[in-house]
Amino acid sequence: MSTFLWESIAFGPIHSRRLGSSLGINLLPTDVKICSFNCIYCECGWTLEKSLTAREYYPVDTVMQAIEHKLQESIATGKQVDSITFSGNGEPTLHPHFHQIIDRLLGLRDTYYPKAVITCLSNATQLMRPEVCAALKKIENPLLKLDAGTQEMLDIINGPIVPVNLDEVVRELCSFNGNLVIQSMFLSGEKDGTPFDNSAEPNLSAWLDKIQLINPRKVMIYSLDREAPATKLHKFDKEKLEEIASLVRKLNIPAETY
Numbered sequence: 225m226s227t228f229l230w231e232s233i234a235f236g237p238i239h240s241r242r243l244g245s246s247l248g249i250n251l252l253p254t255d256v257k258i259c260s261f262n263c264i265y266c267e268c269g270w271t272l273e274k275s276l277t278a279r280e281y282y283p284v285d286t287v288m289q290a291i292e293h294k295l296q297e298s299i300a301t302g303k304q305v306d307s308i309t310f311s312g313n314g315e316p317t318l319h320p321h322f323h324q325i326i327d328r329l330l331g332l333r334d335t336y337y338p339k340a341v342i343t344c345l346s347n348a349t350q351l352m353r354p355e356v357c358a359a360l361k362k363i364e365n366p367l368l369k370l371d372a373g374t375q376e377m378l379d380i381i382n383g384p385i386v387p388v389n390l391d392e393v394v395r396e397l398c399s400f401n402g403n404l405v406i407q408s409m410f411l412s413g414e415k416d417g418t419p420f421d422n423s424a425e426p427n428l429s430a431w432l433d434k435i436q437l438i439n440p441r442k443v444m445i446y447s448l449d450r451e452a453p454a455t456k457l458h459k460f461d462k463e464k465l466e467e468i469a470s471l472v473r474k475l476n477i478p479a480e481t482y
């Protein structure tokens with residue numbers, strides 16, 4: 225497959241269906257993905273296990289200078305910025321100084337684009353680090369991943385390369401008291417000869433139970449969009465995604481499909 229990696233710390237703003245005009249931040253190296261998950265659908269390709277320990281991260285000052293430069297450039301060229309968004313080449317909260325970056329970014333946002341929200345797309349595996357959890361609670365738009373209702377499904381779809389316990393993740397997600405958005409990928413296929421479908425029972429009911437416990441302000445439901453590293457994956461159509469969304473809405477939780 226062709227993998228997709230961002231080539232700089234700050235990029236855009238680009239138009240996002242979900243976020244409007246989004247100025248992107250990539251805290252990870254530009255030549256390889258670094259992640260605690262190895263999702264079968266990741267558009268950045270497979271995670272190299274060594275990448276978690278073998279890499280150095282950008283110093284905080286370098287990150288902040290790049291972001292401030294991009295914010296100044298966006299102001300100077302009259303660009304709108306609705307969201308300052310952490311995404312990039314893997315899991316942003318793995319940056320060892322993520323919490324310091326958030327603290328300093330809040331000040332930059334207030335200076336340059338006070339109406340913009342700060343969004344972080346995260347796989348939620350680092351929520352057990354108190355400073356990461358606290359930092360995500362300071363921003364307006366923590367957008368956290370929950371693809372699986374059971375540990376077995378998490379292991380198949382997300383392929384964690386560090387120990388990740390689904391119940392612990394859900395407990396931390398509950399600690400946001402609803403001030404978060406959950407993003408969930410639904411798909412079916414085969415991994416290492418094992419068929420799976422996270423929209424089928426018992427996974428779907430188990431996932432809904434967890435969504436009800438977490439009670440997020442919204443659930444974003446989507447299926448495959450770009451080329452995935454695994455073969456033998458099947459995308460769900462909009463109708464199927466809407467069926468899942470309607471079950472979420474029955475819990476009085478807003479849901480959107482993409």
Ligand code: SF4
Pocket residue numbers: 259260261262263265266267268271313314315347
């Ligand atoms: S969590 Fe995101 S970056 Fe990490 S492997 Fe999954 S899709 Fe890729």
